[in-house]
Amino acid sequence: MKVTTATAHFLWVFLASISHSVICSTLRNETDRLSLLEFKNSITLNPHQSLISWNDSTHFCSWEGISCSSKNPPRVTAIDLRNQGLVGHISPSLGNLTFLRNLSLATNGFTGQIPESLGHLRRLRSLYLSNNTLQGIIPSFANCSELTVLWLDHNDLAGGFPGGLPLGLQELQLSSNRLVGTIPPSLSNITALRKLSFAFNGITGSIPGELATLSGVEILYASSNRLLGGFPEAILNMSVLVALSLSTNSFSGELPSGIGSLLPNLRQIAIGINFFHGDIPSSLANASNLVKIDISENNFTGVVPASIGKLANLTRLNLEMNQLHARSKQDWEFMDSVANCTQLQGISIARNQMEGEVPGSLGNFSVQLQYLFLGQNQLSGSFPSGIANLPNLIILGLDYNRFSGSVPQWLGGLKTLQKLSLSTNSFTGYLPSSLSNLSHLTEILLDTNQFIGNIP
C-alpha cells in the first residue's frame, strides 16, 4: 500500500511536470505567434504583400521573413523584412520574442518610437532600423548583452547620444538623425567598437579624450555636426583607423605632425569645411594606403608637401579653398611628386595662392585623371600644355587666373570632357574649331577673356 501510494505520488508529480512543461512550451510558442500577429496588426501599408503568408494556414516559422530555431518548440530567431515598403509603427510586442537574435526592418516606412521593449531582448545580436522615419529618443540597449550591431541611421531620432549601450557593441550607426548634446565619455567603455558613425546630426562639444580607449575603431564618421576643439587626441590612439571623416564641423588648430605615422592604416581622410590651420603635415604620406584625401575649405598655409607622391594608391586629392602657396620652383615640387600617384583620378588646388606657370610635370600625371581644378589662383603663362597628356579628363577648371595666349587646337582631342571653365583669364584669339568635337560637353564657361570670333 505504502509502495503504491509512493508510486502514485511519484507518477502524479511526474505527470504534473509533463503537463506543466507541455503547457509552458505551448504558451511559449503561442507567444511568438501572437507577438508576430500583433506586429502585423500595426502595419498599415503592405504594398508588396510581404505579409500575405502571415496567416493561420501556415506555421509562423514559414511566414515570409521569419527564421526559427530548430529546437522544439521552434522559436523565432530572426526577422528580416528590410526594403518591403512597409508602413506603420513597430509593435512593442516584438519585445516578447525572447529568442530573437536578428531583427532587420531597414528601409521601410516605419514611424513612431523604437519600442523600449526591444531593449529586453537579451539574445539580440543585430538590429537594423536604418532608412525609416522613426522618432523619439533611443531606448536603452544596455541589457542586450549579445548585441554587436546597432544601425539606426537615416531616421528622425531625437534626444541625446545614446547612453545605454552594451559593452560588446561593435557597430554603432547613428548618422542622419536629429541627435543633439555632447558625446558621453561613457562611450569609452564600449571598447569593442569598430565602426562608429554619427554624421549629419546636431552633436556639439568636442570628442572626449576618454575615447582613446576605443583603439579598435576602424571607421569613424563624425561629419556635419557642431563639433569643435582641436584635432581630437583620442583619434590618434585609434591606430587601426581606416576611414576618418570630421568634415563640416568647427574643428580648429593644427593637424598633429605625426598623424600619418600614428594612423598608418588610413585609406580615407576627410576634414574639409573646418577651421584647421597651419602646415599639411608631411607625415600624412606615411599612411601609405591613403586613397582619398580631402582637406578643402580650411585655412591651411605653407606648401603642399612633396612627400604626397609616396601615396601609390591615391585617387582623390582635394586641397581647394585654403591658403596654400607655390611661388618658387621648390614650392611647386609637389607637382613632380604627384605624378608618381598613378591611380590619381581627381585633384583640386583651386582657390589657393598658387602663382606663376603650371609646371610641365602636369603632363606626367596619371592618364586616369578625370577632374582637374586649378581655378582661382594666380596662375599665369600660356594654356598648360601638360593637359594634352590627360586623355580622360571630364572636368577642367582654369577659371579666375591670369592665363594668356590662345586656346590650343589639341583641347578638342580630350573627347571625354564634359565641363570646361576658362572664365576670367586673359585668353586671346579664336577658339579652336576642334572644340566642336567635344560631343559630351555640357558646360563651357568662356566669359571675361579677350576671345574673338565665333563659338565653334
Ligand SMILES: *[C@@H]1O[C@H](CO)[C@@H](O)[C@H](O)[C@H]1NC(C)=O
Ligand atoms: C496564407 O498564406 C499562404 C502562403 O503561406 C498563401 O498561399 C495564402 O494565400 C494565404 N491565405 C490568405 C487568406 O491570405
Ligand SMILES: *[C@@H]1O[C@H](CO)[C@@H](O)[C@H](O)[C@H]1NC(C)=O
Ligand atoms: C507548439 O509546440 C508544440 C509542441 O512542441 C507543437 O506541437 C505545436 O505545433 C507548436 N505550435 C505552434 C503554434 O508553434
Ligand SMILES: *[C@@H]1O[C@H](CO)[C@@H](O)[C@H](O)[C@H]1NC(C)=O
Ligand atoms: C507582449 O508584451 C507586451 C508588453 O510589451 C504585452 O502587453 C503583451 O501582452 C505581450 N503579448 C504577448 C502575446 O505575450
Ligand SMILES: *[C@@H]1O[C@H](CO)[C@@H](O)[C@H](O)[C@H]1NC(C)=O
Ligand atoms: C545575425 O546577426 C549576426 C551578427 O550580426 C550575423 O553574424 C548573422 O549572420 C545574422 N544571422 C542572420 C540569420 O541574419
Ligand SMILES: *[C@@H]1O[C@H](CO)[C@@H](O)[C@H](O)[C@H]1NC(C)=O
Ligand atoms: C539604406 O538605404 C541606402 C540607399 O538609400 C542603402 O544603400 C542602404 O543599404 C540602406 N541601409 C540598410 C541598412 O539597408
Ligand SMILES: *[C@@H]1O[C@H](CO)[C@@H](O)[C@H](O)[C@H]1NC(C)=O
Ligand atoms: C536591465 O535588467 C535589469 C535586471 O533585470 C533591470 O532592472 C533593468 O531595468 C533593465 N534595464 C533596461 C533598460 O531594460
Ligand SMILES: *[C@@H]1O[C@H](CO)[C@@H](O)[C@H](O)[C@H]1NC(C)=O
Ligand atoms: C565605465 O564603466 C564603469 C563600470 O560600469 C563605470 O564605473 C565608469 O564610470 C564608466 N566610465 C565612464 C567614462 O563612464
Ligand SMILES: *[C@@H]1O[C@H](CO)[C@@H](O)[C@H](O)[C@H]1NC(C)=O
Ligand atoms: C590607447 O590604446 C591602447 C591599445 O592600443 C591602450 O592600451 C591604451 O590604454 C590607450 N590609451 C588611452 C589613453 O586610452
Ligand SMILES: *[C@@H]1O[C@H](CO)[C@@H](O)[C@H](O)[C@H]1NC(C)=O
Ligand atoms: C614619417 O614621415 C616623416 C616626414 O615625412 C619622416 O621623416 C619619417 O621617417 C616617417 N616615419 C615613418 C615611420 O615612416
Ligand SMILES: *[C@@H]1O[C@H](CO)[C@@H](O)[C@H](O)[C@H]1NC(C)=O
Ligand atoms: C595599393 O593597393 C593595392 C591593392 O589594393 C595593395 O595591394 C597595395 O599594397 C597598396 N599599396 C600601398 C602602397 O599601400
Ligand SMILES: *[C@@H]1O[C@H](CO)[C@@H](O)[C@H](O)[C@H]1NC(C)=O
Ligand atoms: C585664416 O587665416 C588668416 C590669416 O592667418 C586669417 O586672417 C583668417 O581669419 C583665417 N580664416 C579663418 C576662416 O579661420
Ligand SMILES: *[C@@H]1O[C@H](CO)[C@@H](O)[C@H](O)[C@H]1NC(C)=O
Ligand atoms: C617619384 O618617382 C621618381 C622616379 O620616377 C623618384 O625619383 C621620386 O623620388 C619619386 N617621388 C616621390 C615623392 O615618391
